[in-house]
Amino acid sequence: MPEMPEIETIRRSLEPHIRGRKIENVEVLLARQIKWPEPEAFVARILQEDIVGLERIGKYLLLQLSNQVSLIFHLRMTGQLVYVAAGAADASHHNRVIIYLDDGARLVFSDTRTFGTLYAMHQDELWRIRGMAEMGPEPLSEKFTAEYLAAAAAGRKTRIKSFLLDQSKVGGLGNIYVDEALFLAGVHPMRLAGSLTGDEIQRLHEAVNRVIADGIADGGTTFRDYRDGNGGKGSHQDNLFVYGRDGEACKRCGTLIAKTKVGGRGTRFCPSCQKI
């Protein structure tokens, strides 16, 4: 599932292909994935506009258009946004929206499980996307400090795993990178957020920044669905410590990686390195 490193990788891989291109046509194959405005108005807002920039906010990818509208994608679980050059075939059987560009290429949004969402928003409408408007500081940003993390977690009775997945607390984290960060910090996922010591908060802050930086450097994590803007796979799955490794030996101590559920989410951890 695409998290912040995957969306950033997609942004970087798409930008050289589509910046400056005009949207010549839009084909909507599954209208219910367009959340705002209605599909007809959605198409009207983006048609014949130039793509002037690409931005990322948390897990949202924003294509800035020449009319001050942002074409916004959230890929959720299985969404993919792939650039297909003129004349080339695209492989997906689950295409949902196809954007035709003025050089004959196309931008194909495909999504097996159809959780992904699309928006075409004017700048003064962005507040309508609550998840984006209320997003907390992103890892690697100036606002994401150990002091911020300590203040946000203080007094919280929710599990630290659930706390880190809450986009209003830390923007851009998902299940893979939360499990990895908790392992690196030596913090058990079931710990209550408000119970972490200053030292643990410090370690967790460093670990979150590290896993996100490493994920970006590796071009993201591909388990099954994730592809970058060119259709390529990431390589961070080869460098994971716990996610997807349940039943295997911990790379640090040899104890078998355990799997449990926290807040309804599959959660992997090392019972020796991450004491409750």
Added chain:
DNA sequence: GCACTGTCCTGTTTGC
């Protein structure tokens, strides 16, 4: 305000 649960959705895996 906070914490937790159910829902959406479909391909794959697991169990009988």
Added chain:
DNA sequence: TGCAAACAGGACAGTG
């Protein structure tokens, strides 16, 4: 072998 159930999880609505 074939079928049914369980599982995967990001975001949000609903509940207590």
